[in-house]
Amino acid sequence: MKKSLFSAFAILLCGGLSAARLDIVPTELRSYKVGEPVTFTVAALDNKNQQMNAGSVTIAVRDSGSGGKKIMDDVVIDFAKNNPATFTAKLSRPGFILAIPSPGKTADGKTFRWDNKPQPSLGGAAVEPEKLQPGAECPADFDEFWRKSLDEFKKAEVVLADAPAQKRPGYKVSRITVKFPDGSGAIDGFLSIPEKPGKYPAIAGVPGAGPGTVRSAGHISTGKPAIELWLNVHTFPTADHAAEQKKRFAEYNAKFPGKAYYRHQADNRDRYIYRKVWSALSRAIDYVAALPEFDGKHFAVSGGSQGGGTALAVGALNPRVSCIMASVPAMCDHGGWKLDRQAGWPQLHNALKGKADNTSGYFDAANFAARIKVPTLISAGYVDLVCSPSSVYAAYNRIKAEKKLVPLYRAGHTTHADYVAEAKKFLTEQFGK
Secondary structure, three states: OOOEOOOOOOOOOOOOHHHEEEEEEEOEOOEEOOOOOEEEEEEEEOOOOOEOOOOEEEEEEEEOOOOOOEOOOOEEEEOOOOOOEEEEEOOOOOEEEEEEEOOEEOOOOOEEOEOOOOOOOOEEEEEOHHHOOOOOOOOOOHHHHHHHHHHHHOOOOEEEEEOOOOOOOOEEEEEEEEEOOOOOOEEEEEEEEEOOOOOEEEEEEOOOOOOOOOOOOOOOOOOOOOEEEEEOOOOOOOOOOHHHHHHHHHHHHOOOHHHOHHHOOOOOOOOOHHHHHHHHHHHHHHHHHOOOOEEEEEEEEEEEOHHHHHHHHHHHHOOOOOEEEEEOOOOOOOOHHHHOOOOOOOOHHHHOOOOOOOOHHHHOHHHHHOOOOOOEEEEEEOOOOOOOHHHHHHHHOOOOOOEEEEEEOOOOOOOOHHHHHHHHHHHHHHHOO
């Protein structure tokens, strides 16, 4: 469905040109056809919310992400001549047009930054995204690899302990720990169970990349009581407060090359962190499903970014999962680089110079997506530089079950309000079945 162009420009609060705002927006917010011209409008406002009448910006136009190939020569907009201005681009294949602006330049050549909140200054447009497919083949022994991992974690010890720092009215909150069977560590988080006797649906997930969560409640719920399971992906104990969690995370993450826990040992499919994390979360789901408070039917997995990729993976792995919600999911289309597309976070090929190419397929959410059998909701940010929309669609298009994608035409890497509204509606419907 077509949407008209203009979003309202917010009044900028900071002084000076450093707070200038730039919007690059397709004239129609919709999907385009291969070869169809897409016209973008470029508009710049100063910190007084007035049209700029001097200065310039250079815009790089790329195919399917910041790591994709250039579509055309850089576009230079001179605000003394045109503001708003327009330019036109097109793709010769399915993908995404991404318009990336440079810092602005004043008339005398000084640079300044664009301060766009909440929407990014970038522009994006989809071109037949429903035709996108992963850039790499699924490993032949993918299913056998994960069967063995899940079998190994069937023996994983699950420990519950009091969590006195967690106060949730109407819930009993426990700290839950899943120990790795090989003794190499554990992941932990919180399990919330409604205090009122009864049978309840359940929802599980992990947070996005970073320090992790110290909260026992997730970011999506129906507003009605449910069993909630939230696990961090790190092997250090979850702190009671955010400041301490950030400190522990900084110390933990500093031990890894490039301070990137999420790429450590990605060239070893058995040692890569997500094998253990996803298997441990699946084990925890089995544990919760055996509780007398579980209704025996409704079990959702949910998350954003790292958590979104996890939701797709665990939703495919565990037959107890009844629905999946994945906001701007990571870990999609690791082989996108083969087709000159930006792969999804954590961009293993580029970051590790190809060392993980033989193992990344085992952790590609696109390969899990092909095995999903339950209703699934996904969002894609059309100007997302972290989890490129082409990578998300490459996974989404593999899903054969009931599915819906929320297109975030003007959003980057965020759990957007439009998605949250759809997710609450989706979860309410699924839990009502």
